[in-house]
Amino acid sequence: MTNQTLEISSPVGLIAAGGVMPFAVADSLIARGLTPVLFALKGACDPVAVERFRHHWISVGQIGRAMKLFRSENCRDLVFIGTLVRPALSEIRLDWGTLRVVGPVLAAFRGGDDHLLSGIGRIFEKDGFRMVGIRDVAPDVLMPAGCLTRTLPDDIAAADIAKGRDVLRALSPFDIGQAAIVIDGHVVAVEDIEGTDGLLARVARLRSEGRIRAKAPRGVLVKAPKSSQDLRFDLPTVGPRTVEGAVKAGLAGIAIVAGNTIVVEPQAMIEAADAAGVFLTGLPA
Amino acid sequence: MTNQTLEISSPVGLIAAGGVMPFAVADSLIARGLTPVLFALKGACDPVAVERFRHHWISVGQIGRAMKLFRSENCRDLVFIGTLVRPALSEIRLDWGTLRVVGPVLAAFRGGDDHLLSGIGRIFEKDGFRMVGIRDVAPDVLMPAGCLTRTLPDDIAAADIAKGRDVLRALSPFDIGQAAIVIDGHVVAVEDIEGTDGLLARVARLRSEGRIRAKAPRGVLVKAPKSSQDLRFDLPTVGPRTVEGAVKAGLAGIAIVAGNTIVVEPQAMIEAADAAGVFLTGLPA
Numbered sequence: 001m002t003n004q005t006l007e008i009s010s011p012v013g014l015i016a017a018g019g020v021m022p023f024a025v026a027d028s029l030i031a032r033g034l035t036p037v038l039f040a041l042k043g044a045c046d047p048v049a050v051e052r053f054r055h056h057w058i059s060v061g062q063i064g065r066a067m068k069l070f071r072s073e074n075c076r077d078l079v080f081i082g083t084l085v086r087p088a089l090s091e092i093r094l095d096w097g098t099l100r101v102v103g104p105v106l107a108a109f110r111g112g113d114d115h116l117l118s119g120i121g122r123i124f125e126k127d128g129f130r131m132v133g134i135r136d137v138a139p140d141v142l143m144p145a146g147c148l149t150r151t152l153p154d155d156i157a158a159a160d161i162a163k164g165r166d167v168l169r170a171l172s173p174f175d176i177g178q179a180a181i182v183i184d185g186h187v188v189a190v191e192d193i194e195g196t197d198g199l200l201a202r203v204a205r206l207r208s209e210g211r212i213r214a215k216a217p218r219g220v221l222v223k224a225p226k227s228s229q230d231l232r233f234d235l236p237t238v239g240p241r242t243v244e245g246a247v248k249a250g251l252a253g254i255a256i257v258a259g260n261t262i263v264v265e266p267q268a269m270i271e272a273a274d275a276a277g278v279f280l281t282g283l284p285a
Numbered sequence: 286m287t288n289q290t291l292e293i294s295s296p297v298g299l300i301a302a303g304g305v306m307p308f309a310v311a312d313s314l315i316a317r318g319l320t321p322v323l324f325a326l327k328g329a330c331d332p333v334a335v336e337r338f339r340h341h342w343i344s345v346g347q348i349g350r351a352m353k354l355f356r357s358e359n360c361r362d363l364v365f366i367g368t369l370v371r372p373a374l375s376e377i378r379l380d381w382g383t384l385r386v387v388g389p390v391l392a393a394f395r396g397g398d399d400h401l402l403s404g405i406g407r408i409f410e411k412d413g414f415r416m417v418g419i420r421d422v423a424p425d426v427l428m429p430a431g432c433l434t435r436t437l438p439d440d441i442a443a444a445d446i447a448k449g450r451d452v453l454r455a456l457s458p459f460d461i462g463q464a465a466i467v468i469d470g471h472v473v474a475v476e477d478i479e480g481t482d483g484l485l486a487r488v489a490r491l492r493s494e495g496r497i498r499a500k501a502p503r504g505v506l507v508k509a510p511k512s513s514q515d516l517r518f519d520l521p522t523v524g525p526r527t528v529e530g531a532v533k534a535g536l537a538g539i540a541i542v543a544g545n546t547i548v549v550e551p552q553a554m555i556e557a558a559d560a561a562g563v564f565l566t567g568l569p570a
Contacts, residue, residue: 163459166458167459167461170455170458170459171455173451173455174448174452174455174472175471176472176474176475187459187460188478189477190461190477192473192474193473193496202477202487206477206479211478212478
């Protein structure tokens with residue numbers, strides 16, 4: 001990973017999974033004079049929305065065919081973008097016959113899904129393609145630094161943010177804990193595979209059960225996704241729903257390390273936060 | 286904290302909160318020729334069960350009266366034992382008038398409930414009493430080292446256990462994460478204020494929703510409570526219900542660092558584990 005701006009080669013190949021972000025990134029590229037070509041994953045990518053763009057349909061198992069298409073479209077730079085409900089590893093082993101012969105990928109199975117994707121990325125790179133991140137091709141869709149709302153974090157929130165960053169730093173060697181909720185200096189919960197929405201719902205439930213006694217609004221959702229993650233699908237995402245979850249959890253605000261997190265509908269998110277009086281701030285990376 | 290055996294002074298004062306453990310500890314003391322005196326917390330300690338033992342009723346705010354009773358009963362060594370649903374700190378501030386004048390305790394408020402109790406313990410110690418832990422007075426109620434079940438952890442479980450200890454070690458500076466669930470090398474969830482039963486229920490739900498794809502039984506509940514905790518109420522506790530939760534979560538077994546965790550109904554717990562074919566093992570501290 002690098003913070004330097006890469007020279008991006010146009011057209012850019014977007015390996016597009018589910019959700020709205022492949023199209024937001026494609027629009028962002030077009031706005032900056034670059035050409036996107038979408039390689040839409042069957043069963044994941046929205047077939048209606050993809051029609052607006054130059055695209056091809058591919059399947060998760062067709063690595064050889066995909067690479068032929070990338071080449072025929074003259075795409076050198078490739079991005080994974082979108083959400084992907086992944087098949088179980090055991091199912092992949094059965095279905096992806098092509099992968100059986102590829103040693104590095106099989107080796108990567110043991111490391112879990114992220115390693116699997118980076119294994120596939122390495123295969124692409126061995127064939128002359130370059131895997132790039134959202135921050136390289138469409139940095140405007142990522143969380144910026146600085147407070148975006150009228151409400152600012154107060155001293156108590158600032159201390160909770162610092163504590164949250166500490167606990168997420170401690171968890172960084174593990175495949176858990178991209179977010180934490182800290183209330184009055186207590187780490188109340190750490191994100192697991194439920195994701196941020198699930199984390200917020202859990203804390204809302206703990207509040208409603210009286211397990212959290214600090215009066216709302218108090219406490220911060222602190223999100224510090226691993227920087228290595230932007231070379232994969234399912235990038236951490238926030239949006240208006242995150243604000244809604246934070247309000248239900250009785251939090252004072254949301255703090256997100258700048259970069260690495262996609263902001264879906266940023267304007268609507270900021271308006272929702274302003275309306276609720278919660279802060280939304282981007283932390284320096 | 287020390288691992289050396291303390292010379293315990295009999296009678297031993299048990300400051301008894303809720304649940305069955307105050308009575309199990311009292312029985313354990315009697316079995317080894319020591320005399321327990323229970324100082325039963327109003328609203329927490331079971332008023333029927335306490336009748337079997339020499340006892341006095343005390344309130345959480347009556348520190349002065351409690352110390353007079355300890356002295357009149359000739360109790361030098363004191364243990365906190367049992368479960369305690371604590372009042373909100375704001376409520377304590379209002380109700381515990383006696384505490385207002387005690388500087389160290391007020392200072393301890395900021396650190397949360399555990400600090401509050403150790404602050405109270407320090408007041409007792411300043412007055413010549415000694416706070417001791419369950420491991421000092423009734424080590425037989427704590428989790429022992431070694432595998433207690435017919436089923437033993439296999440190599441995959443052993444790797445999950447090692448990963449679980451790593452993540453709990455990383456979390457040790459924070460007030461979260463006394464337990465984690467690791468499945469096939471993935472840290473799936475970390476215990477929060479819901480406790481171990483809540484953690485297991487969460488993983489059972491993730492399994493039922495198909496978010497965990499590894500076939501059951503697979504994965505381990507790893508519990509490594511902080512050693513400093515045995516000088517407070519609400520010691521980590523396991524029992525037959527933990528086995529039930531682990532089975533529902535589709536786990537292969539339970540691994541608990543020896544000491545520091547109370548085993549409620551150990552025989553029933555081992556029988557339940559054997560019946561379900563899950564392992565229950567005590568890890569060297």
